Amino acid sequence: MKAAVFHSADRPLEVEEVPDPTPGPTDLVVEVRCCGICGSDLHAASQPGGLPKGCVMGHEFSGEVVEVGGEVRGKFRPGDRVTAVPGIGCGSCSDCLSGDVMHCAALEITGLGQLPGAYAQYVRVGSNESVRLPESVDFPLGALVEPLAVGLHAVKAAALEPGQDVLVMGAGPIGLAVILWSRFLGARHILVSEPANGRRAMATALGATAVAEGTDAAAEILADRPGGGADIIFECVGKPGLLAQSVKVAAPRSKVVVAGLCMRPDNFVPGVAVVKELRLEFVLAYHKADFQLTLDMLDAGRIDPWPMVTDRIDLAGLPQVFEALKNPADQCKVLVEF
Numbered sequence: 001m002k003a004a005v006f007h008s009a010d011r012p013l014e015v016e017e018v019p020d021p022t023p024g025p026t027d028l029v030v031e032v033r034c035c036g037i038c039g040s041d042l043h044a045a046s047q048p049g050g051l052p053k054g055c056v057m058g059h060e061f062s063g064e065v066v067e068v069g070g071e072v073r074g075k076f077r078p079g080d081r082v083t084a085v086p087g088i089g090c091g092s093c094s095d096c097l098s099g100d101v102m103h104c105a106a107l108e109i110t111g112l113g114q115l116p117g118a119y120a121q122y123v124r125v126g127s128n129e130s131v132r133l134p135e136s137v138d139f140p141l142g143a144l145v146e147p148l149a150v151g152l153h154a155v156k157a158a159a160l161e162p163g164q165d166v167l168v169m170g171a172g173p174i175g176l177a178v179i180l181w182s183r184f185l186g187a188r189h190i191l192v193s194e195p196a197n198g199r200r201a202m203a204t205a206l207g208a209t210a211v212a213e214g215t216d217a218a219a220e221i222l223a224d225r226p227g228g229g230a231d232i233i234f235e236c237v238g239k240p241g242l243l244a245q246s247v248k249v250a251a252p253r254s255k256v257v258v259a260g261l262c263m264r265p266d267n268f269v270p271g272v273a274v275v276k277e278l279r280l281e282f283v284l285a286y287h288k289a290d291f292q293l294t295l296d297m298l299d300a301g302r303i304d305p306w307p308m309v310t311d312r313i314d315l316a317g318l319p320q321v322f323e324a325l326k327n328p329a330d331q332c333k334v335l336v337e338f
């Protein structure tokens, strides 16, 4: 099959022939029909040593089942349209059984260097991790379920109540998904800080009630509001300094939810958080139930993530577009269609 293969951080991806996947007993092989490009892919591919040579990325995908492992037993059949949590767990631990596959001790992650991902014609997924697409959800929407589920998981962790005010830092795909679900769950004001013009426009399209170029400007808007700030701050950027900034601008008794993945130290003064009695939450990925709820709401037409999609390309065009996305642009979610 054809796949876009990573060789090194200083070389573009290359579309080349690689072996077809074969399913283990509880696996499916999916013919990929659509796969989103994720910021984590761009980040991992830009870091020297961030990915092993020869790996195939792509973890936001949808497609059609073409092969079924021997122990899947009728749960899925060839021709089923699916998306999947991008990783294969053991299938029997309490985390796997509860749908929290991302915390399975035996988890192998798809598309970031362990299991091959979906920048390819076919991808191997776990049947336990797979979810059927409702008829009304096409493959491009199916590929948006993963980033939407990240946002849903963060907003659920925040226990957002109707009428609360939120500040979302960063309007990349995660921030945009947080905005979408905050509106869905009844936030009153959704203030967004984001330096890129195009992304601020997307934030507005997805439900932001006010946008600011940076966190300081956002903090000023907040300071002018009755009560002096948001009930919940979502940090959706993952750069050093933003946790400290969240704690600084947070209102007394508010909550800071960290969805950005920052791998460098971010110092803040605990006393500042203590004086305000802040609550801090850190969230990772999603549960399988977040995929299902996202699909149900897409099926019902109750959420519309299209404003975050800025381009649709094919596999041959992926290496060039992938390089371009490494530099800041007004692009947001780019979908690769097969």
Ligand SMILES: [Zn+2]
Residues within 6 Å of the ligand: 038, 039, 040, 059, 060, 146, 147
């Ligand atoms: Zn992703």
Ligand SMILES: [Zn+2]
Residues within 6 Å of the ligand: 089, 090, 091, 092, 093, 094, 095, 096, 097, 104, 105, 106
């Ligand atoms: Zn497990």
